Amino acid sequence: DTEVTQTPKHLVMGMTNKKSLKCEQHMGHRAMYWYKQKAKKPPELMFVYSYEKLSINESVPSRFSPECPNSSLLNLHLHALQPEDSALYLCASSQVVELYNEQFFGPGTRLTVL
């Protein structure tokens, strides 16, 4: 299994809602990442988890809260989002965080904040 899966594929939420994005991989990878991608822009790194511990937070607002319950799962909890947070949210994983290893990207969750 060389796949990163993400659910849901699409999500529409209001600014007062609480929702979560989920990411899963069964490749035994110990590094997992969250990216945000606006239309026609490259992905922007948000968080990096290494061995289930948050190692990097790229100054992301606290309305985004990541969680890594185990080595296969990565969640992104959303609360009190703004319309400008609408974007494609990509999850990725790599064998370890060192860059020689290829990051595998999931298909993304298309988030719309009303």
Place this chain on the structure above:
Amino acid sequence: KNQVEQSPQSLIILEGKNCTLQCNYTVSPFSNLRWYKQDTGRGPVSLTIMTFSENTKSNGRYTATLDADTKQSSLHITASQLSDSASYICVVSAGNRHNSGGSNYKLTFGKGTLLTVNP
């Protein structure tokens, strides 16, 4: 500042034709360079990955080249198909080439070339 520049910004070709996409980078120290294909609204899919010692790498109809001296890479697509229509993104990793256990985590993404293949 690490940067990756891609050209052209967009490209339209006819099915069956070949094309070449360009990538120039100023990432230092260079670790590796990857080309990804990203369909609209989908996650990027890796096509090739090359380290500084590799000059060319093929993946089916995709052939990537790398000149680490001039810091340029190209992606050549042969006999294009309608399904090749996508954004092609050049991504460069920084790190210590002598230490495969480097701790730099951040990729530098180009803005991509949007390829449209018409029948």
